[in-house]
Amino acid sequence: xRIDRIVLTNFRNFExxxxxxxxxxxxxxxxxxxxxxxxxxxxxxxxxxxSQRGARDVMMVREGNGDFFRxxxxxxxxQPSSEQEVKLAxxxxxxxxxxxxxxxxxxxxxxxxxxxxIVSMAPEDVSLFSGSPGTRRxxxxxxxxQGSPTYLADLxxxxxxxxxxxxxxxxxxxxxxxxxxxxxxxxxNIMKARHNYIEFLNNxxxxxxxxxxxxxxxxxxxxxxxxxxxxxxxxxxxxxASCFEDKLNxxxxxxxxxxxxxxxxxxxxxxxTVSGFPIKGYGSMGEQRSAAxxxxxxxxxxxEEKQGEKPILLLDEVFAELDPSRRENLAALFExxxxxxxTTAVAPPAVLYDNARVxxxxxxxxxxx
Amino acid sequence: MYKSAESVGKLVSQLSRLxxxxxxxxxRLAFHILKISDEEARELAASIIxxxxxxxxxxxxxxxxxxxxxxxxxxxKRDKSIICVVxxxxxxxxxxxxxxxxxxxxxxxxxxxxLDGIGPDDLYIKELLSRLDDSISEVVVAxxxxxxxxxxxxxxxxxxxxxxxxxxxxxxxxPVGGDLEYADxxxxxxxxxxxxxx
Numbered sequence: 001x002r003i004d005r006i007v008l009t010n011f012r013n014f015e016x017x018x019x020x021x022x023x024x025x026x027x028x029x030x031x032x033x034x035x036x037x038x039x040x041x042x043x044x045x046x047x048x049x050x051s052q053r054g055a056r057d058v059m060m061v062r063e064g065n066g067d068f069f070r071x072x073x074x075x076x077x078x079q080p081s082s083e084q085e086v087k088l089a090x091x092x093x094x095x096x097x098x099x100x101x102x103x104x105x106x107x108x109x110x111x112x113x114x115x116x117x118i119v120s121m122a123p124e125d126v127s128l129f130s131g132s133p134g135t136r137r138x139x140x141x142x143x144x145x146q147g148s149p150t151y152l153a154d155l156x157x158x159x160x161x162x163x164x165x166x167x168x169x170x171x172x173x174x175x176x177x178x179x180x181x182x183x184x185x186x187x188x189n190i191m192k193a194r195h196n197y198i199e200f201l202n203n204x205x206x207x208x209x210x211x212x213x214x215x216x217x218x219x220x221x222x223x224x225x226x227x228x229x230x231x232x233x234x235x236x237x238x239x240x241a242s243c244f245e246d247k248l249n250x251x252x253x254x255x256x257x258x259x260x261x262x263x264x265x266x267x268x269x270x271x272x273t274v275s276g277f278p279i280k281g282y283g284s285m286g287e288q289r290s291a292a293x294x295x296x297x298x299x300x301x302x303x304e305e306k307q308g309e310k311p312i313l314l315l316d317e318v319f320a321e322l323d324p325s326r327r328e329n330l331a332a333l334f335e336x337x338x339x340x341x342x343t344t345a346v347a348p349p350a351v352l353y354d355n356a357r358v359x360x361x362x363x364x365x366x367x368x369x
Numbered sequence: 370m371y372k373s374a375e376s377v378g379k380l381v382s383q384l385s386r387l388x389x390x391x392x393x394x395x396x397r398l399a400f401h402i403l404k405i406s407d408e409e410a411r412e413l414a415a416s417i418i419x420x421x422x423x424x425x426x427x428x429x430x431x432x433x434x435x436x437x438x439x440x441x442x443x444x445x446k447r448d449k450s451i452i453c454v455v456x457x458x459x460x461x462x463x464x465x466x467x468x469x470x471x472x473x474x475x476x477x478x479x480x481x482x483x484l485d486g487i488g489p490d491d492l493y494i495k496e497l498l499s500r501l502d503d504s505i506s507e508v509v510v511a512x513x514x515x516x517x518x519x520x521x522x523x524x525x526x527x528x529x530x531x532x533x534x535x536x537x538x539x540x541x542x543x544p545v546g547g548d549l550e551y552a553d554x555x556x557x558x559x560x561x562x563x564x565x566x567x
Contacts, residue, residue, distance in 0.1 A: 114554060149554035160516040168483035178481050178489060178524035182516070185523075 001116055001309055002339040006046060006073040010066040012038035013364045021339065022357040028343045030361035036343035039361070040120065040314045043341060046071045046088050047116040048146075049100050049109040052314070053124070054138075057092045067094040077115055079309070086115055110152055117146045117311035119300045121318050125292035129279040133269040140270070143299045144193055147306035151193050158186040162261055169259045180248055183264060188241040190265045191230050195237050198228040198270055200305075201298045208294035212329050213287075223275045224291060231267035286321045290330075293318060297333060313340040319348055377403070429500070431476040431493050433458045447471045450506040454497065454525065456480050456513060464511060472509065475500065480517045481524060489524070498528060507535045514541045 008017040013035045019026075028036040037053075041060070044052040051060060061069045070091040076083045092098040100107055102115065127135050145152040165179040206224045234243045244264070251263045272279045272291065279291055303311045313334065319327045331349035334340050347353060360367045377399055385395035402410060426432070427439035434440065441447065441461070451472035455461055458476050477492045501508070508529055512518035526536045542560030543552055552560070 111553075150558045153555045157516045157519075161520060164481075164483050164517065164520070168488070171483055171486070172488055179483075179520045181523040181527065182520040 001075065001077045001312060003043060003073055003075040003312065006043060006071065008042050009070040010062040011042050011069045011071060012060055012062060014038065015062060015364060017366045019359065019366060021341070023339060025352045025356035026341045027348065027353065027356045027358045028341070028361050029358060030345070032345060034361040035364060036361050037316050040316055040341055040343060042071050043314060044118055044120055046073045046090055047112065047118050049090060049098070049112050052120040057098050058094060061092065061094060068092060075116060110149065113145050113152055114149050117303045117307060118314060119296055119303065119311045120314040121293055121296045122316035123289070123320060125296065126288045128292055128295060129272050129288055136270045137268055140194055140197065143302060144197055147303050148193065151190070154186045154189045158183065158190060161186065162264070162266060165261045169255060169261065173256045173259060176252070184241055184244045184248065187264045188244055191232065191240050191268070192237045194265065194268060195228050197302060198226055200302050201226045201295060204298035204301055205294045208297040208333070209291055211333060212290045212294060212326055214325055214329055225273050226295070227271050229269040229271050231264055286323065286326070289321050290326060293330065310337050313337050315340060315342045317343055319344060430474050431478060431496070432461055432474060441474055447473055449473055450504060451509060452500060452505055453509040453511055455511050456518065460511065477521070480512055480521045482517045494528070501529065501532045501534055505534055507537060509537050509539065511539045
């Protein structure tokens, strides 16, 4: 899959702009604050309907004149022999709702998740290790939703049922919530999918870490591991539903007092460790960055395994804070992707740069070459 | 600024309170009513008053009816061992299109939705349970396949099971005459989850 053309209007610091990206690497060059990351954000929003850095729609409207933004694009999905052209557009008017269209027909965001798959890497990914459990759940949901439309449907329904349950607990304390059986059913599906995904990460991310760090590295995070910390403990995935029900029964009095649902996947977490210690306090910044990239590369493999096609990579300053040998090792991993977008303030490794299409970004203008 | 006659304004604001009717449509309807004959207008007004005076709820199944019990509950040709549970009386009309399915019905009067202030006590659930005697062998839950409808169905199942009555749920999946090629992943997955042995 790839994006062939993207046109921006009133988006962030771009009054208007157009890109015709190539196969392989597309590099956005520019000073700090020139708007390189905004272009990645435009691509992410076009493909998945929202900002990868969690910005609200209104924040993406260009400051000053204009009360709307619009992103349009054309891309291709599917294998080269049977690829299919897709026309996407995402428009937002202040005070209104975002409108998303596919081939000029209005669609819900969930439809977008079945078209283009994106893996985005950025310096703030180290918050996977240092941030709140919510950050890690958003990471899980972003990739699982792209890998499986059923997961996204279950998650959407789970959140609706959860809101109903919280409202029920406030209005009828002490009673058994009629939404519990549905929450158990949907929640078990969600936890099963998360369990499998984290197992996949645990099997694949350490290898990527070794490749980035270099085999000879003494401090190689050979014992890097990701483990699922579900809110409901279980031995095997088949037991999830019954364990969930047991825990709900035990916690019912507590939920009733707190007037809040406290059992379920909305309280899940993941633990990333090195040699048994949390990465947060163990690795240097460069090592944490490498570990975050390793997790994202494994996620890209997960999407490829699920959907039979490599996702598009958006790489925001991924080479910063890495030593030259790690940069070379990392660049080599990106070669096999059909399309990547990369922002950088300094020249990236030659292996990427030599065949790349380069854009210079300055003063809200995009110049090719 | 020109303002139309007071009585027209009043009609417009009354009409715009109906579901699905905005100010503009209400205006169009009001001007249409102005144009129709006196007789037609009287018939319209009379039929509105008529339904309010004559139609009530059946005390057994809570379907809308002019008689109590309603025509469905007293119909001897129906299969009285099956009760089909629906959210609203209008759903009975939809289910009435099914062939070879002539059960008794039970209208819940909505679905569980605490966010809208609707709990089990706000629905005709106790009345449903009181209908479950030895003559009933199956309860078909035909609430809508959304989160609240699904929760209501699961909740009813839990309540009815102890009565020793079979509880079934309408299937969901591919539409008849639909093309597999155009079904989305979620629909296909759900359809496969509910697959049946031939």
